[in-house]
Amino acid sequence: xxxxxxxxxxxxxxxxxxxxxxxxxxxxxxxxxxxxxxxxxxxxxxxxxxxxxxxxxxxxxxxxxxxxxxxxxxxxxxxxxxxxxxxxxxxxxxxxxxxxxxxxxxxxxxxxxxxxxxxxxxxxxxxxxxxxxxxxxxxxxxxxxxxxxxxxxxxxxxxxxxxxxxxxxxxxxxxxxxxxxx
Numbered sequence: 001x002x003x004x005x006x007x008x009x010x011x012x013x014x015x016x017x018x019x020x021x022x023x024x025x026x027x028x029x030x031x032x033x034x035x036x037x038x039x040x041x042x043x044x045x046x047x048x049x050x051x052x053x054x055x056x057x058x059x060x061x062x063x064x065x066x067x068x069x070x071x072x073x074x075x076x077x078x079x080x081x082x083x084x085x086x087x088x089x090x091x092x093x094x095x096x097x098x099x100x101x102x103x104x105x106x107x108x109x110x111x112x113x114x115x116x117x118x119x120x121x122x123x124x125x126x127x128x129x130x131x132x133x134x135x136x137x138x139x140x141x142x143x144x145x146x147x148x149x150x151x152x153x154x155x156x157x158x159x160x161x162x163x164x165x166x167x168x169x170x171x172x173x174x175x176x177x178x179x180x181x182x
Contacts, residue, residue: 063159067131067174073124074173075163077110083173091125093136094165107168116140116166122149124157131157131172140166 031038067073073086086092086105093104096112096119107117118138125132133156135142135149142149143164149155157163159174 063161064174065156065158066129067126068176069129071174071176073131074175075170076173078169078171080110082110085175086124088126091123093120093123095119095121095136107165110168112165112168115168117168118166121165122163127154131174133157133163138165 073088074083075086076083084105090103094107094117095104096108096117097104097106098108104120107121116139118136118140120136121138122136122142123134125134132154133142133144133149134154135151137151141164143162144155144157145161157172159172161172163170163172
C-alpha cells in the first residue's frame with residue numbers, strides 16, 4: 001500500500017538478446033519481445049576467466065590502414081551483426097561498465113562478462129591518420145587478426161580487421177559519409 005508521499009522506484013536494466021541482437025530496456029521481461037529467446041541482465045561483476053582459448057580468425061589485414069580525417073570507426077559485433085559507431089574526440093576504452101556516466105564503450109549488452117571481456121579491456125585512439133589499438137592488461141587478451149596484442153603496445157588497425165576481446169569478436173570498418181549535395 002502506498003500513500004501520496006511514497007514514490008515507487010524501479011531499476012531499469014539494459015537487456016540484450018544474443019539470438020537476434022535486439023536491445024531492450026526492461027525490468028519485467030525475461031524473454032526477447034522480438035524472437036522469444038531468454039534475456040540476460042547486463043550488470044555482472046568481475047571478469048570470467050576463459051577455460052578455452054578463443055577461436056581466432058586467420059591472420060590477415062584486409063583493408064586500408066589509413067583512417068581518413070572525417071571517417072567514422074564502426075565496430076560490427078558477431079554473431080548479432082550489431083554495429084556501433086565510435087566517437088573520436090579522445091581515446092575510447094572498450095570494456096564493461098555499470099556507470100552510465102563512464103567514458104567507456106560498454107560492451108555489457110554483448111554478453112561481455114561471459115565472453116571474458118575485462119572492465120577496461122582495451123582502447124582505440126586516433127593517432128594522426130591511423131587507428132591504434134592498445135590492450136590495457138585484460139584478463140583474457142586482445143587479438144588483432146588472430147595475433148595476440150601485447151599489453152601496453154600500440155598496434156595499427158585497418159579497415160576490415162577482426163578484433164577479439166576474450167571471445168567477443170568484432171570487425172572494424174572505416175566509413176566516410178558521402179559529400180552532401182547542395
